[in-house]
Amino acid sequence: MVVLFLNITDNEYSYGKFVLERNKIEENQDKLDYCTKKIPIKKPKRIRIDSAFVNYLIRELIISEFYRVHFIQKWTAGLNHNLTLILKPTEYDLIDYNWNDRVYVMVRERCELDHALSWLSTLGGAFSALGDYFPNCAETAGKISIHQLKLALRLGDPSIAARCRLYLSLSLIQKKKFRYARKIITKEYNLAIGAVVVDIRLLNMCRGIWAKLQYEYELFRKKVKPNLCTKMRKFVI
Structure with a gap:
């Protein structure tokens, strides 16, 4: 079973840690700590992402299994199961x-x-x-x-x-x-x-x-x- 560990931070505070599997996504720190002990941890991949966009990303990962599976496959290549999303200030102020x-x-x-x-x-x-x-x-x-x-x-x-x-x-x-x-x-x-x-x-x-x-x-x-x-x-x- 392929698992992806997702950490959302701005280099100062952690805004959420998620465990992504094929059929679900969980925000569960206990399970994350347990799984990281079982799977060899490499240096996590780090990508910078717009702080407004990350909300839509997590939402899509929750509701769409198709998107979640392809997301996991892309970011677990090379046996690295850790991905860190570094939030950056949004370039556009969103008005609802x-x-x-x-x-x-x-x-x-x-x-x-x-x-x-x-x-x-x-x-x-x-x-x-x-x-x-x-x-x-x-x-x-x-x-x-x-x-x-x-x-x-x-x-x-x-x-x-x-x-x-x-x-x-x-x-x-x-x-x-x-x-x-x-x-x-x-x-x-x-x-x-x-x-x-x-x-x-x-x-x-x-x-x-x-x-x-x-x-x-x-x-x-x-x-x-x-x-x-x-x-x-x-x-x-």
């Missing part, structure tokens, strides 16, 4: 334009999403402030919160998504839909308090909106349904 285009799109998308989220936060805050006095403003604030939630999910930020759901619960409170608001607040509070990293600001936000829920529910109970069950009022976060 395809990946650059993908990254550019992702960065621009992230910037636009952040920008849209900021505008929606400002607009949603204004409508939420008016929602205590005008029902249509509370409805609009809820719709804005849903759009914010979609953007937060697109960004992949669970903290912002949790805040958007709490904004939605605030709109539900203003529309007197206390039961739905209560479910959202308690769920977000339990998720926040059970997180690996506890967000104190998110917990305080839950407590603040819960206090508003209790206050608005108490006013609603006294004004509209004085005999309504007081379970909501007694439940405390």
Whole structure:
């Protein structure tokens, strides 16, 4: 069985040692040390190679048995089974334009999403402030919160998504839909308090909106349904 020992270096550091056989290539230092004891070692052949090209060379040796066999045959001639690749600085700076285009799109998308989220936060805050006095403003604030939630999910930020759901619960409170608001607040509070990293600001936000829920529910109970069950009022976060 013909074996080729391949060492990649720049004369200062070793970047990899490989054992090439007909059916495989291994980066295995223990096996390399063992095999070099069994096979007489001559002075290794040394070739200088572009540091960018060596990546493609190793990749081709891994995936192509045909190329690997011919590579071994060429560099084991004369019973010398050792080849050293000396890396030299690349002559050309390689730019991955395809990946650059993908990254550019992702960065621009992230910037636009952040920008849209900021505008929606400002607009949603204004409508939420008016929602205590005008029902249509509370409805609009809820719709804005849903759009914010979609953007937060697109960004992949669970903290912002949790805040958007709490904004939605605030709109539900203003529309007197206390039961739905209560479910959202308690769920977000339990998720926040059970997180690996506890967000104190998110917990305080839950407590603040819960206090508003209790206050608005108490006013609603006294004004509209004085005999309504007081379970909501007694439940405390």
